[in-house]
Amino acid sequence: MNYKMVLRFIGNVLLYELLLMIIPFGVALFYGDGDANSFLYTIILMLPLALGLRSIKVKDNEMYAKEGFFTVGLSWIVIAVFGALPFVISGAIPSFIDSFFETVSGFTTTGATILSEIESLPRGILFWRSFTHWIGGMGFLIFILALAPSLGANTIYLLRAESPGPNPGKIVPKLSQTAKILYIIYFLLTIVETVLLMFAGLSFYDAIIHALGTAGTGGFSNMNSSVAAFNNPASEWIITIFMMLFGVNFALFFQIIRGSIKSFFKSEELRYYLLMIGVSIVFITINILSINGGRIEESIRQSSFQVVSIITTTGYATVDFNLWPTLSKVIILILMISGAMAGSTGGGIKTTRIVVMLKAIRRGIDRILHPKRIQSVKMDGKVVDEEIISGVFLFLGAYFVITLIGIVIVSLDGFDLITTSTAVLTSISNVGPGFEMVGPTGNFSAFSPISKIVLSFCMLAGRLEIYPMLIMFSKSIWKKTY
Template sequence: MNFGMVLKNLGILLICEAFIMVPSLFVSIINKGYDIRAFIITIVILLIVGFLAASVKPKNKNIYARDGFAIVAIGWILISFFGSLPFVFSGVTSSFIDGFFEASSGFTTTGASILTEIEGLPKGILFWRSFTHWAGGMGVLVMTLALLPSVGKGSLQIMKAESPGPTPGKIVPRLGHTAKILYIIYFGITIIQVVLLVLAGMPLYDSLVHTFGTVGTGGFSIKNLSIGAYNNVYIEIIITIFMLACGVNFSLYYQALKGNVKAIFKDEEFRLYMGIVATSIILITINIYGNVFKSLGQALRHSSFQVASVITTTGYATTDFNQWPSFSKIILILLMFVGGSAGSTGGGIKNIRILLLFKAMKRELLKIIHPRAVYTVKFGNKSIEEETLTEILSFFFMYIFIFIIALLIISLEGKDMLTSFTSVAATLGNIGPGLGMVGPMGNFSQFSDLSKMVLSLCMIIGRLEIYPMLLLIFPTFWKKVNV
């Protein structure tokens, strides 16, 4: 473990967090909110701690695999810790644990909240709350690499540890250039959505914060009724399209910009993702037509939005799907586990893992029928290594194991099964709202401090896809061996 480089990079990360907090301070100053002092104090603390840590001069400037995991895991805990301070200092949250829950939910793009009255909060805090989605969507450390690509040799280890999906990597030879390309695409999508929402009749401030939640697939809204408060079909269509777009692997957009548009439609994961979306919309529309909505158009409108919101783990709502029939709710619960594509801003298990698990299952069945035959699992006409399949199986097991442990702890509160089950599913999968007490019209404020901390950790574990956080508990992980 190269402790010097770990500490130095954590310092750089905190300095970056101070700078990304500045726009929220400006919003607060413009609106003369009572949160100005909270932002100033937090920014000063971040700069002091950040510069002290970044001033470390390590003899060895290499970043090894374990260093990358340590930087990412500790970094996400730190940005959530310091990101909670504006909530605490402004008095928006009554305790640090509530503030940590809200900040963790923001940066991990979960969108679960303990705040009961959103519309009465200062605009600076609401802007910060949504901007954490945008910063955390592509990854705070990827942002750091884009701004400061020379943080150390072996910076790919940081990107591997933070980027979602089983096979993250560079889309161009230089890592810093890769990070910049990702953020240029990310920024471009953001600008386009803001413009379209403004044209659809949404105020500029509202368009900005809801775009942050859409592109980052986070889901924090500035309205108590979420997107449903606007009751604007054009706004809902725009957000639905952009939610689905941000659940797609961003490397496919890079291929499209290079002129290879066919790469998107040839991608097996993309086809599975869109197939699940289309099938879910059709089934839910049929189920709620006549039961919940009397017109087919209304049923299609709301089913499309909620399917897009849940599978991309965004968490916006246009209606209280808590009141939908059991069949529709079960489909939404299943979508919570599926999630978006690898390399997207979405959470969940990811479509590529689901696809490869089914292909591995098919291979095992074929081997029973033809024991002497040799079958390989392929993705995009390329054979998948057995090591990759083993990693995916391990990930799936760990995901379910963590889910069960968290569910057992949450169930100690004695809340109903639907609430307990979906609260863990919604936080571990970075979705946001669940069902029952934590449905789209509810929140997580009624949970105990212990449950809030467990759910906060679920958010971070889910966002980092388990490995970085679990590695921290192994004593051998901290040994000074550069491997």
């Protein structure tokens, strides 16, 4: 393991994090709620450490897979540790464990919170809380690659370790250009949503907060009752549409920019993604119609918002789906696990893995019935490599093993099974709300410090596609080879 190179890269990570922290510092100064110093002190603390690490001389700049995955895992822990400091210093969240949990939840775009009272917090702190979603949504290290394309390393491994999906890659020959294109699309969609929300009646501050949460599919709101607080159907529909857009693979948007609209609609994963959304909306709308007194428009709007919010793992809420019938809650649970498309800002297992798994299972059944028939798994008309199929099942195995271990540890807190299991599931899927105590109107404050650390690990593992966090526990990774 080339530790010097890893530490030098961590220095770059800290430098860009503190530069990004200047934005909420400016917001805090503008509103004058007394939280500006919390950002200033954090920046002052980070600066010498960042510069010191960046000054480390490295003989060999070559980055291999293990350095890439290890660097990604360590980087996300580091940005969460330092990102938690403004919460602690300002007194908004005095406990460092709670602040770390909140920051991990922000950067991983989970949206799980330990806060019960949000509206009274300083606006600079609330902006930073939502801004972490936007930073983490596309990938913090991808953001660095967009701004600093030449870091003296084979950074494709950083992209592979951080990208949300089984098959990340370049959409143009140069990795830095790929990163820039992704962030340009990301930025423009965020701006468009902000403007539309303002036209719908939200203030600029409220609009940007919710656009940041939508773009990162995170779900932190500056209102105690989330989007429901505005009682604004137009804003609900706008957020619904943009949540759905941010759950789409960004490479498909690039295809539209190139003028290849057919390639966009030929995506088999996109068709499955839209089918899951459509079918779920229909079933839940019918299921909750009686609860809403037969009001069809309201039932469609509520079901559409919550289905899209959960499948994209955004976690915004307009209703307490804890009160919905069992069928609706089961559908929500399935969507919570499945997640959005690969290459989007959403979490969960990802639609592409679900599709590959189902096709592989169907092929397995056909092989039993027709042993001599040669059959392959295809996506978008192309044969899926057997190594990818194997990787999908390995990922699913690791996903559920971590989930089960997490449930066992968190169960020591003594809460009911639904609360405990969905707290872990919603954390590793980066959704935010679960059921019962951690439902849309609840929070995670009652969990013990150990449980919050376990849930933070689950959030990081889910956002980083499991392996960067597991690799950190490998014995071989700690052996210095040069």
